[in-house]
Amino acid sequence: MHLQLGEASTVVISSRQAAKEVLKIQDPACADRPESIGCKIMWYDYTDIVFSPYNEYWRQMRKICILELLSAKNVRSFGSIRQDEVCRLIKSLQSSSGQAVNLTDRIFGFTSSITSRAAFGEVMRDRETLVALMKKAVTMAGGFELADFFPSFKLLHVLSWNKYKLLNMRRKVDTILDGIVEEHKLKRSGEFGGEDIVDVLLRMQKNEELEFPITNDNIKAVIFNREAPVLVPIPHFRRTGTVDFGTGTDSSGTDMFSAGTETSSTVLDWTMAELIRNPSVMAKAQAEIREAFKGKNTIEENDVQALKYLKLVIKESFRLHPPIPLLPRACREECKANGYSIPLKSKVMINIWSMGRDPEYWAEPKSFRPERFENSSIDFLGNNFEFIPFGAGKRFCPGMNFGLANVELPLAQLLYHFDWKMPKGMSPDDVDMTEVEGIAAPRKNDLFLVPIIYDPSTGN
Numbered sequence: 001m002h003l004q005l006g007e008a009s010t011v012v013i014s015s016r017q018a019a020k021e022v023l024k025i026q027d028p029a030c031a032d033r034p035e036s037i038g039c040k041i042m043w044y045d046y047t048d049i050v051f052s053p054y055n056e057y058w059r060q061m062r063k064i065c066i067l068e069l070l071s072a073k074n075v076r077s078f079g080s081i082r083q084d085e086v087c088r089l090i091k092s093l094q095s096s097s098g099q100a101v102n103l104t105d106r107i108f109g110f111t112s113s114i115t116s117r118a119a120f121g122e123v124m125r126d127r128e129t130l131v132a133l134m135k136k137a138v139t140m141a142g143g144f145e146l147a148d149f150f151p152s153f154k155l156l157h158v159l160s161w162n163k164y165k166l167l168n169m170r171r172k173v174d175t176i177l178d179g180i181v182e183e184h185k186l187k188r189s190g191e192f193g194g195e196d197i198v199d200v201l202l203r204m205q206k207n208e209e210l211e212f213p214i215t216n217d218n219i220k221a222v223i224f225n226r227e228a229p230v231l232v233p234i235p236h237f238r239r240t241g242t243v244d245f246g247t248g249t250d251s252s253g254t255d256m257f258s259a260g261t262e263t264s265s266t267v268l269d270w271t272m273a274e275l276i277r278n279p280s281v282m283a284k285a286q287a288e289i290r291e292a293f294k295g296k297n298t299i300e301e302n303d304v305q306a307l308k309y310l311k312l313v314i315k316e317s318f319r320l321h322p323p324i325p326l327l328p329r330a331c332r333e334e335c336k337a338n339g340y341s342i343p344l345k346s347k348v349m350i351n352i353w354s355m356g357r358d359p360e361y362w363a364e365p366k367s368f369r370p371e372r373f374e375n376s377s378i379d380f381l382g383n384n385f386e387f388i389p390f391g392a393g394k395r396f397c398p399g400m401n402f403g404l405a406n407v408e409l410p411l412a413q414l415l416y417h418f419d420w421k422m423p424k425g426m427s428p429d430d431v432d433m434t435e436v437e438g439i440a441a442p443r444k445n446d447l448f449l450v451p452i453i454y455d456p457s458t459g460n
């Protein structure tokens, strides 16, 4: 589908073959990200990793991300943080046994604690203010901006009221982020002996051999990355293929650690909703976990790797509910898809959501059936283009393993320690599966469930 909105050309790709052409065969022709005034202001002139155009600066920052931020040492220390937070989550649910809890909220609290501890260390002043500003920035930067559709009309850019409000908010954000950076300069070590993200970036700042010296603004761009509103200037796409020209205020969780955890909490939430609606799948997953850990009080991160059915459940959840349903790209060279030319600088949206539900690729696509992956070679490593929840090609998600760890361990624990029921008077069919429309795909309404403690020592 091709849309011409003002001067902006947008192409939506919804077939496996066309996705393969732009993400693999012609990669990196389509490896830029769409531009917008909001992202430019709030994300320090696109100097983070997600919004950066495909260039040498991006290459340097992505390398640092993979080698330094996701180094084996950091993965281990973030693993300890995760274990700690899972324990807290389980304890808090145990104290609510038998009562309806807002599971969406609990899961979000769990993932955002991991994020904040991994990114900024244990204690962070102004955390709540910063989170509130981030949310506001995302909503504003994600709003409709006429100037984005007419990049060559400079007057529209000068008159943009939204732009001044964003600049004002950037100043407030700057003050808090400067404080965080300065605090880290004085105290240089993260939790569990590792480094947090700010520590790593400050260390890299001292590296004189870098081609692009890292400035304080670059550090702030990387850390101020929560629910980044990718591709904001395009209209609001319904994943059914229709287009809503209203003001889009949705955001997509696609940046460093915070967006990483945002995506994880979306997956966990959807998976629990699917499991309660599919009791036989829930029972099979619980039976596997309870058999594997019979009598144990805790589950370690490494133990989870043996849980084959749990992994199929997560795969199936990614198929039906990819946390980033529309992959936002932009053409840096003219390229072709299905024989059609995509002009230079076009925005390209790859519709992961619709490909995951296309009856041409999947039998009974709407059913939640993890067994479909049982003897199948289809994986999410970016080679099967009908199933690309982590993207594909040069800009493939560098945090996939982290993201999976943030889903697998808590899910295993939730299913091991509790049986789950619907609140009184409700049946599993009452679970509302409505999605927020737009580029990100969290559930529209929170999930309320009743945890009932399962005692591993007695099996009751």
Ligand code: HEM
Pocket: 049, 050, 051, 062, 065, 254, 255, 256, 257, 259, 260, 261, 263, 264, 267, 323, 324, 327, 328, 388, 389, 390, 391, 392, 393, 394, 395, 396, 397, 398, 399, 400, 402, 403, 404, 407
């Ligand atoms: C369930 C968890 C996650 C999902 C589903 C997910 C999905 C994605 C997707 C679809 C993209 C765009 C890829 C493309 O354009 O081809 C992306 C990019 C990215 N992700 Fe993730 N992600 C997850 C977790 C994480 C985590 C934990 C981190 C951080 C450690 C992370 C860091 C990034 C970064 C930095 C990019 C930008 C890469 C670039 O533009 O070069 N993600 N992710």
